[in-house]
Amino acid sequence: MRAAILNSPRNLTISEVQTPLNPRMDEVIIKVKYAAICGTDLHLYRGETPAKYPVILGHEYSGEVLMVGSGIRTFKPGDRVIGSYMVSCGKCRFCIIGKPHLCERRLMFGINIDGSFAEYMRIPLAERVLVKIPDEINLEDAVLIPDTFLTALNAVEIGLKTGETILITGLGSIGLSAVIAAKIMGAGKIIGTVRREKPAKIAEELGVNYIINPEDENILNKIMKLTDNYGVDISIETSGSPKNIRLAFESLKPGGKLIQVAIPIEPVALDLKYMIGMEKSIIGALNPGTIIHIEKALNLIKDRISDLRKIVTHKYDLEELNKAMEILEKRIGDPVKVMIRID
Known part of the structure; x- marks a missing residue:
């Protein structure tokens, strides 16, 4: 063969x-x-x-x-x-x-x-x-479904509650799959960061409410403004970029959760006083990979498979x-x- x-x-x-x-x-x-x-x-x-x-x-x-x-x-x-x-x-x-x-x-x-x-x-x-x-x-x-979508679905399920605002940094295949999963799980407002044209267009088609270029110097201020200076309920980080990881953490509301999906490309410095003083959480998310999880992902995506295909x-x-x-x-x-x- x-x-x-x-x-x-x-x-x-x-x-x-x-x-x-x-x-x-x-x-x-x-x-x-x-x-x-x-x-x-x-x-x-x-x-x-x-x-x-x-x-x-x-x-x-x-x-x-x-x-x-x-x-x-x-x-x-x-x-x-x-x-x-x-x-x-x-x-x-x-x-x-x-x-x-x-x-x-x-x-x-x-x-x-x-x-x-x-x-x-x-x-x-x-x-x-x-x-x-x-x-x-x-x-x-x-x-x-078993890898790309399930990885994203698992991350969304860890942190998202119905109606909450979610930030997804890095709208590649996992990030865009997270958009689909967030829609399925009843997210309120979806904010995404991406600088490339094609994934930005796909994100718009999938229903991302706000798409921001991560190179924008005022990106944190823009995210805070979109959330009435409250911060996002959950961040899902799918790029591995230290800059995006810091943004995902700093954008969180008090008590918010950063779900880290991508492996960082280098060590990342974070000011953990905000993790303690504002009870922010950082959670690593790995694809669970069991047949039970794959079957669940199949059932959830079967009516939205045309979105995943994009x-x-x-x-x-x-x-x-x-x-x-x-x-x-x-x-x-x-x-x-x-x-x-x-x-």
């Missing part, structure tokens, strides 16, 4: 490798139809996130079941599926308390086990990883993956979400 092998930082080759066959008892082999590039893939490509080389890159995928192991009862050949970005053990202290995304022995597709930029994919412990796709959602749209700005074939990575890294053509056609 053809697969994209990350051999070392910036050494990504499309190669012929052995097709995974003969699934073990708890495994499923899927024929990958679509995959998508995540910011994590860029971090791995650039060597900013360590990986077990060589590894097939990618962790966002949709496809059809090809083979199932003898112990699999939930899936059969031909089923259309999506799945988690990781495989948890189910036995460690974090799995036991319902936080498998913090699993001590987790396997992560495209990092320490082979991932989704390939024609076929082996899924260990498949009944803990895969979810069937409802008939009303196609394979191309479905690939956006974040996809570029599509490439597997053989063009290096070009697609360059497009994202250099922001050529103002990309937001890049889809990879496998089949």
Whole structure:
């Protein structure tokens, strides 16, 4: 089969490798139809996130079941599926308390086990990883749900109450997905920061009430004015920019919550006296990645799938993956979400 092998930082080759066959008892082999590039893939490509080389890159995928192991009862050949970005053990202290995304022995597709930029994919412990796709959602749209949309949905659910004002910094694929999630969860006023034209236009189409360029010197004053000098109830930070992180924190009302989704690109200095004196909170948010959460995300987005589809700005074939990575890294053509056609 053809697969994209990350051999070392910036050494990504499309190669012929052995097709995974003969699934073990708890495994499923899927024929990958679509995959998508995540910011994590860029971090791995650039060597900013360590990986077990060589590894097939990618962790966002949709496809059809090809083979199932003898112990699999939930899936059969031909089923259309999506799945988690990781495989948890189910036995460690974090799995036991319902936080498998913090699993001590987790396997992560495209990092320490082979991932989704390939024609076929082996899924260990498949009944803990895969979810069937409802008939009303196609394979191309479905690939956006387990990672991109669920990451955003989880962040919104952590902090947002119906009618509250939310600030979303960095309207990329996660930030725009957070807009959709905030709408679904009943947000009042939505404020977004972005400087690029294409995501700003998508944000407007999705219903963001106010879009502000983060380079605006008066951005904090503008946000405070939009909230009657009260501050926002919740900030969701999806860029990793220290400047945006500080803005997201400083824009909070007393008692407000900053939900940090993006990994900061460098250490960030914050004046924590405001965290104490004004009871502001900073909460890290990682995609929970369980089949229960994926199924919930599917149910919530199925009537808004046309909105989620808007974040996809570029599509490439597997053989063009290096070009697609360059497009994202250099922001050529103002990309937001890049889809990879496998089949």
